[in-house]
Amino acid sequence: MPRLFFGGIHPADRKELSGGSAPAPAPIPSQVVIPMRQHVGAACTPLVKVGDTVKMGQTIGDGEGLCVPVHASVSGTVVAVEPRRHASGGECMAVVIENDFQDTPARELTPHLDPAELSPEELITVIRRAGIVGMGGATFPTDVKANSGIGAVDTLLGNACECEPYITADDALLCTYPEQVLGGMAVLMDVLKPGRTVLAVEDNKTEAISVLRSKLAQYPGIELKVLPTRYPQGAEKQLIQAVTGRQVPPGKLPRDVGCAVFNAATYASVYKAVCEGEPVTRRIVTVTGEGVRKPQNWIVRIGASFESAVAASGGLTDDVWKVLSGGPMMGVAQIDLTAPVGKGTNAVLCLSRAQNGESAHPHCIRCGKCLTACPMSLQPLYLFRFGKLGDRAELERLHLSDCIECGCCAYVCPGKLPLVEQFRAGKQALKEAKKP
Amino acid sequence: MKLTVTSSPHIRGKESTGSIMGHVLLALLPALAAGTLVYGLRTLLVTAVTTAACLLSEWLFRVLTHQHNTLPDGSAAVTGVLLALTLPATVPYWAAAVGGVFAVAAVKGLCGGIGQNIFNPALAGRAFLMLLWPAAITRYAALGQALPLFGSAADAVTAATPLHHMQMPALPEVSLADLFLGRVGGSIGEASALALLIGGAWLVFRRVISPRIPLTYLGTVAVLTLVFSKGDSPVLWMLYSLLSGGVILGAVFMATDYTTSPVTPRGQLFYGAGCGALTVVFRYFGLFPEGVTYAILLMNAAVWAIDRFTAPRRFGTGKGGAA
Numbered sequence: 001m002p003r004l005f006f007g008g009i010h011p012a013d014r015k016e017l018s019g020g021s022a023p024a025p026a027p028i029p030s031q032v033v034i035p036m037r038q039h040v041g042a043a044c045t046p047l048v049k050v051g052d053t054v055k056m057g058q059t060i061g062d063g064e065g066l067c068v069p070v071h072a073s074v075s076g077t078v079v080a081v082e083p084r085r086h087a088s089g090g091e092c093m094a095v096v097i098e099n100d101f102q103d104t105p106a107r108e109l110t111p112h113l114d115p116a117e118l119s120p121e122e123l124i125t126v127i128r129r130a131g132i133v134g135m136g137g138a139t140f141p142t143d144v145k146a147n148s149g150i151g152a153v154d155t156l157l158g159n160a161c162e163c164e165p166y167i168t169a170d171d172a173l174l175c176t177y178p179e180q181v182l183g184g185m186a187v188l189m190d191v192l193k194p195g196r197t198v199l200a201v202e203d204n205k206t207e208a209i210s211v212l213r214s215k216l217a218q219y220p221g222i223e224l225k226v227l228p229t230r231y232p233q234g235a236e237k238q239l240i241q242a243v244t245g246r247q248v249p250p251g252k253l254p255r256d257v258g259c260a261v262f263n264a265a266t267y268a269s270v271y272k273a274v275c276e277g278e279p280v281t282r283r284i285v286t287v288t289g290e291g292v293r294k295p296q297n298w299i300v301r302i303g304a305s306f307e308s309a310v311a312a313s314g315g316l317t318d319d320v321w322k323v324l325s326g327g328p329m330m331g332v333a334q335i336d337l338t339a340p341v342g343k344g345t346n347a348v349l350c351l352s353r354a355q356n357g358e359s360a361h362p363h364c365i366r367c368g369k370c371l372t373a374c375p376m377s378l379q380p381l382y383l384f385r386f387g388k389l390g391d392r393a394e395l396e397r398l399h400l401s402d403c404i405e406c407g408c409c410a411y412v413c414p415g416k417l418p419l420v421e422q423f424r425a426g427k428q429a430l431k432e433a434k435k436p
Numbered sequence: 437m438k439l440t441v442t443s444s445p446h447i448r449g450k451e452s453t454g455s456i457m458g459h460v461l462l463a464l465l466p467a468l469a470a471g472t473l474v475y476g477l478r479t480l481l482v483t484a485v486t487t488a489a490c491l492l493s494e495w496l497f498r499v500l501t502h503q504h505n506t507l508p509d510g511s512a513a514v515t516g517v518l519l520a521l522t523l524p525a526t527v528p529y530w531a532a533a534v535g536g537v538f539a540v541a542a543v544k545g546l547c548g549g550i551g552q553n554i555f556n557p558a559l560a561g562r563a564f565l566m567l568l569w570p571a572a573i574t575r576y577a578a579l580g581q582a583l584p585l586f587g588s589a590a591d592a593v594t595a596a597t598p599l600h601h602m603q604m605p606a607l608p609e610v611s612l613a614d615l616f617l618g619r620v621g622g623s624i625g626e627a628s629a630l631a632l633l634i635g636g637a638w639l640v641f642r643r644v645i646s647p648r649i650p651l652t653y654l655g656t657v658a659v660l661t662l663v664f665s666k667g668d669s670p671v672l673w674m675l676y677s678l679l680s681g682g683v684i685l686g687a688v689f690m691a692t693d694y695t696t697s698p699v700t701p702r703g704q705l706f707y708g709a710g711c712g713a714l715t716v717v718f719r720y721f722g723l724f725p726e727g728v729t730y731a732i733l734l735m736n737a738a739v740w741a742i743d744r745f746t747a748p749r750r751f752g753t754g755k756g757g758a759a
Contacts, residue, residue: 006751009449011447011449165447237751237752247751247752247753247754248752249752249753250750250751250752250753252752320439321439321440322439322440322441322442322446323439324444324446328444328445328446328447329444329445329446329447330444330445331444331446332444333439333440333441333442333443333444333446334439334441335439335441336439349446351446351447355446355447356440357447357448357449357450358442358448359452360504361504361506363453363509363549363550363551364551365453365456365511365550365551365694365695366551366694366695366697366699367456367694367699368694368698368699368700369451371699371700371748372701375751376751377748377749377750377751378748378751379699379700379743379747379748381699382743398747399750402750402751405444407444407445410445410448411445411447411448411449412449412451413448413449414449414451414452414453414455414456415452415453415551416448416452418442418443420443420444420445421442421443424443
């Protein structure tokens with residue numbers, strides 16, 4: 001089995017459940033809940049108040065610092081500005097809009113058929129105004145990443161690995177709208193002027209690969225790289241290693257090794273913002289799993305509830321076990337279906353009880369499989385042991401902070417230890433201990 | 437509708453401790469079969485006694501200490517069969533039982549149970565018997581001799597094992613082919629090198645173990661006995677050293693015990709080499725002809741230290757780290 005990065009696993013991908021069909025527009029809900037925090041960084045401040053009329057694509061929240069604006073995904077009336085359930089758990093300030101089903105456009109952005117008309121600075125401004133974030137789930141503001149990469153990046157990467165099992169949102173995007181992804185890459189090539197531009201896809205996406213191959217001639221300078229399927233190849237550091245052989249040093253960023261990585265859906269959003277003048281108001285969401293009746297990819301309005309997405313897919317089965325925002329390896333379990341779809345929601349995954357592989361009595365037999373599976377070359381079994389003892393000095397010595405929480409260690413653990421859960425708690429403890 | 441909310445990852449691999457131990461038991465079957473063919477049916481009864489002793493003491497220990505039942509994880513059964521393989525078929529049943537109880541209750545249970553013990557339970561059980569009743573576990577019946585199924589086999593005609601010859605030092609009278617295929621006196625698991633290697637190949641194939649420890653162990657023994665040969669032909673001396681006694685049983689099944697071996701890849705190489713070197717040292721300079729048991733037990737004690745100084749290189753600090 002070829003491996004281009006350290007460790008990793010090869011779980012059953014279950015992508016056949018939702019794959020194979022073009023994403024259909026999901027039924028548009030009568031009400032959307034737009035969270036003010038859909039990105040890493042500072043939350044937006046609402047710019048509208050109850051009773052205001054808003055148009056589709058209108059900026060309804062913005063802020064200072066590491067922050068990108070959020071937009072209305074329907075036209076209608078603001079009926080509430082209040083904290084609502086957020087898919088990451090807990091609550092977050094949100095603007096609730098009653099849909100008038102007119103989709104009256106706000107037209108805040110001007111379409112530019114030829115992106116070369118704009119300077120890199122202007123392009124970055126458009127990317128920010130469109131509210132674009134890392135749409136693979138990391139939700140880091142794209143304008144900030146692009147801006148910091150100017151002059152530092154020799155390799156621009158497109159991440160279409162979609163290595164998490166079950167999810168086919170990027171796959172569907174590549175098959176249906178390849179020109180959006182490739183067009184978005186061309187825009188960021190104009191911004192970053194890289195020497196090499198690579199779109200990386202895992203070899204289990206055969207249809208997407210042939211579609212891309214047929215389009216590639218129209219996009220000079222973009223190279224398609226087909227990687228052997230292996231999780232977590234789509235993790236930023238692992239993808240850089242797989243494609244370029246470079247390792248991002250601890251505490252450093254991809255730009256420090258001359259790379260910038262953006263997700264396929266992020267590129268598509270860049271294309272739509274620059275060339276079509278459209279901010280992020282919808283995205284492709286995979287609603288899938290053994291716990292939902294008709295798994296499918298949908299084009300969902302931002303702010304539509306998980307409940308509406310699940311209902312469009314035939315509803316939950318009787319033996320549903322967990323509903324996740326995201327994939328089975330790194331997704332966040334939901335307490336109910338009230339949370340809204342955000343910019344980073346690539347999947348609503350409903351697992352049935354048959355997928356429950358937990359043990360009533362987790363234990364470590366020191367098999368060392370966690371250590372060989374760890375893509376960051378950590379020693380999960382010792383991190384677990386010292387984490388349990390609360391030994392912060394040992395946790396630092398073993399570089400707990402390097403952990404990317406990909407879950408490979410816990411996946412392979414025959415004793416079913418709650419490794420990642422423990423590491424999150426350990427990181428929190430280290431952070432708190434550092435506070436003055 | 438009640439949704440479960442727990443931390444990621446939300447799916448787990450199919451492999452469990454029970455399935456791993458199942459593979460180990462399967463891998464031990466060829467050796468057990470070879471032992472039965474060579475030493476007779478008493479072999480199976482000895483195995484039944486050690487296994488029953490291990491299972492019973494595991495169960496009783498968990499009941500008495502108010503902990504959940506761990507019999508389904510299969511580790512006690514593996515200890516039982518492994519212990520039997522380290523004993524001669526002539527061993528008194530009571531001694532086999534005492535070894536099993538000591539292995540599971542004292543060596544594993546008192547350390548905190550599965551995954552917590554410092555020493556390999558089966559080998560520690562054998563070492564315990566060796567210390568208290570050496571005569572009971574070093575009486576090797578002559579080949580082809582029918583051992584009584586029930587009762588004592590103490591009056592069996594004993595014969596020297598190939599290792600006894602090598603301590604002279606002299607090459608044993610048995611042929612290399614007999615050593616390899618299984619026509620030789622010794623402990624149950626020492627009957628056939630081939631049977632042990634088949635089991636080891638299964639474990640490597642199923643990715644239960646990595647070949648690092650067995651290969652470095654056997655490789656070190658090979659190199660040392662070749663360089664410091666005591667025979668006229670260093671190559672023959674090396675081959676007899678590898679095939680006689682418990683080296684292969686130790687390298688394949690004992691030194692690869694998860695709990696008592698290093699987890700880091702570099703540490704496993706170091707550990708295997710250490711086991712090999714100590715085995716040769718004990719064989720050459722020790723009181724007993726065999727050195728495998730104490731070599732591995734000694735290396736067991738060093739495992740945490742080995743893991744510590746063979747930690748994998750931190751991501752991003754090695755080659756390719758600074759681009």
